[in-house]
Amino acid sequence: MVEQVRKLLDKRLKTPEELEKLRQSIISDKDTSRILISVCGGTGCRASGAEAVVDAFAEEIERLELQAKIEFKETGCHGFCERGPVVLIGPKKIFYQHVQPEDVPEIVAETVLQGKPIQRLLYTDPATNEEITYETDVPFYKRQTRLILGANGEIDPTDIEQYIAAGGYSALSKALFHMTPEKIISEVTDSGLRGRGGGGFPTGRKWQSCLKAKGDIKYVLCNADEGDPGAYQDRSILEGNPHSVIEGMIIGAYAIGSNNGYIYVRNEYPLAVERTIIALEQAMDYGFLGENILGSGFNFTITINKGGGAFVCGESSALIASLEGKIGEPKAKYTHMSEKGLWDKPSLLNNVKTWANVPLIVNKGTDWYSKIGTKGSKGTMIFSLVGKINNSGLVEVPMGITLREMIYDIGGGIPGGKKFKAVQTGGPSGGCIPEEYLDTPVDFDELTKLGSMMGSGGMIVMDEDNCMVDVARYFIEFLKGESCGKCVPCREGLAKMSEILNRISHGQGKPEDIEVMTDLGEILNNGALCALGRSAANPVLSTIKYFKDEYLAHINDKKCPAGVCRELIEYSIDPDKCTGCGACVRACSTNAISGEKKEPHVINQGMCIKCGACYDTCKFDAVIKG
Amino acid sequence: MDTGLDFTTIQTILESNAEKVEKLIESYISKKEQLISLLQDVQAEFNYIPQDVIIRISQRLEIPLSQVFSVATFFQAFSLKPRGRHTITVCLGTACHIKGGQRLVDKLGRDYDLKPGETTEDMRFSLETANCLGCCALGPVVVIDGKYESKVTPDKLDKILKKYE
């Protein structure tokens, strides 16, 4: 009896045929007449209140007893985070932005039941002022090729059957039963896939050397310690489609002959951790993990490990130290980790995005994949297009698209009619690219040529109000705080660079500072132990290269042209514009502003701490920064 | 070590949790390489990592105390001091920075006498900064006890914090 119950509960798929049967039955059981409502449940939309919207939909559907008519799901990140909470309705995907719980009854009554779009929830193209009804027509999505992110908006990441219905785990089945490990690796090699974590190392070559490495025990690792500030695509994939990463890892494990895998994920991503754990459990229940996967005789398990909060742990040797329970100090990599990695065993480490590409390549084949992208960089890349940009969010595009297309066609340009100044790519290891290079096609090699890098795909747009000295100072402060402190160039060099940049932004720069920083940059480049240290000077060197004038203005004229460096600016009130409303007086925390009611006010410079609260508060643009 | 709590209070907290701690450590006996996960679990339980627990971990897992201490001080996620009732995390990732994240930290320092890594005297708030919470399109982002707040201004922050006593 117990045995029978166990058998009934046992969902493990024992053959590839069982998987196909399950897939067919999920698809045919699906009532296609139901209208689909999908609410984005990524961290971004949740921050904008998506959970309340989800609850409101669930309540409304129950209240009106529409369960038979409506299919409702909370999916992963749709990418257009800035417009969240985002809701999509029906087969044609009516796109609603900034949805609030109050809007829900109307959406159900008007749009779902009668097919009428609600105007105020539609997206308006800032370029043309045109209202757009369907997701596919929104310029932000129109120019994208969402191979990896596409499923994010379609499936509920907590339900493995939805992934299976969308063709999930068919690549695994194909790999296990129709391909040899060598064949898989040659497919990955020929596809031209390069590591998406930043370095851009050819993925197939890594796999090949792991396959060749001697040893019974090998490990497959997934780097989800996405620490680059301004990049969150890995988080989004793990939140929205964790099975694609898991499937990639199982295929990789089979190819190199590994039975144990680890996912090292940032602790700062609680939702990604939660959904990955659920996905791992479900993959185990359905027999994609564990012993004798799909009856192939191949065994593989994955353990999830939460990071302790250290940027440097994204560096492979530090990640391994951390997985071993040690402090995250990098080691010299003169012996490659494909020979000696985790616990000195051959280890295959790839980034989340790289793993997510694998099922795609196995399923669709090398020919198809290698047609996308440029000569040296194949496939798509996911960028987080953020900062001073109209349409900000996650963008997946074929390699080779130009920066200008990214920023103006997809991103919709700079808000508020401001002037573009620079785009920062590659996180703290990258650099700032000025306007004159906007027509550069984006791929691994081109960005490196410009003194920046692809990194993990952060793309932060800056306008005339951003000070490049401040940006450099920000990154150096960041890296100083994140340096593990092991080697002298990184620990001491970054401290000294930060000292100099702080002086410059305080108006105490010296003429020789630029030269000293260039020297320090060389010491870091040549002398530091790990990739973090060796690339740490890039933000400074690239801003010195492209924006030297701004440095000189700070050093020689003691001026911050962008009006950011607090010690170099002064706030004052334009008496012609000031209405004496007193809003600034209330905003000022040091009582530095005074004046009669309805008369122009003045700022006492001695008391002003330059926090900018008055500037933000004034509705009449009467506060002048300069 | 200045914990901000008096000795007897800590003693009581620890004693009432002694069993829980033992159980937790027990579950890691055979996997001492997962020290970081264990410390995370301890931190989730106490909101910080008490000295006694570090010593206990070292004894039970047979890892030198100095090494447990190294790990506990290396990673940003761990606090060796008790934290306030509410944890404010201000994101200082690049996107939040260029949209004014630092001004929120400045404001907390000015108006709440609260600096990153510290706790207010009344134990109401602790302040942490994060290097990127991955909500870059919505910056500046602040997280309070796990709840995300987007596009936060110094003014808005005041209003949000009123909800937390």
Place this chain on the structure above:
Amino acid sequence: MTKYWISSETSIEIDSAEDNNVVHFSVDDKDVIVSNGQTIYEALQRQSGIGNIPALCYHPSVRPYGACRLCTVEVSEDGGKNFRFVASCLYPVKEGLVVKTNTERVRNLRKGIIELLLARCPNTKVLQELADEYGVEKPRFALGDHDCILCGLCVRACQEIIGKSAISLVNRGIYKEVAAPFYAYELGEECIGCGDCAFICPTGAIKMGENGKPELPRVKIPYAEIGAMASAAEG
């Protein structure tokens, strides 16, 4: 028959038949032959006068760590076409390797590292001597007053030679320091008072105290804040 140098003055001539136990490579244009399984730095320690490599975090009794970076050299694995910088205390000798230990680029790098270390520890004799040798005058940065360069030799000696772990490197980045658990001033039972840490310390930062236990360098002002303080004082 090929000529191999075993020190700056002495060479031997042997038939360079293939032998897995030895590797042949060149150091500063001299061909050398050494036994396999060593690092460049180790190998050259035994070839007196060949190569010129300083090091502060290396000691033959403990495992190499690669922190001070002073032993950085240029190596080429393709017969001298492309060179890169590596830490010689960690880089294993390989057949056919071309090593340059004292090029201008290498000297510049070491000079920069010495300048940074001297700014941290201006009163340390070993650094003053290195500064003289590499032509470092006054560091161009705000000065600290530390003795400890965080080479980690004391920690490794305690662990690897003595088999104890009384001290460790705690915190990270600029806040890193050598400390006992919970920053205890008096070292506890784990310390047996052997004094190995004080003996191995290259800068004399650790001294033996009257209670027979070492006194660790005390970080009075976090070094990180010195720069900020100096610039505040100037302004």
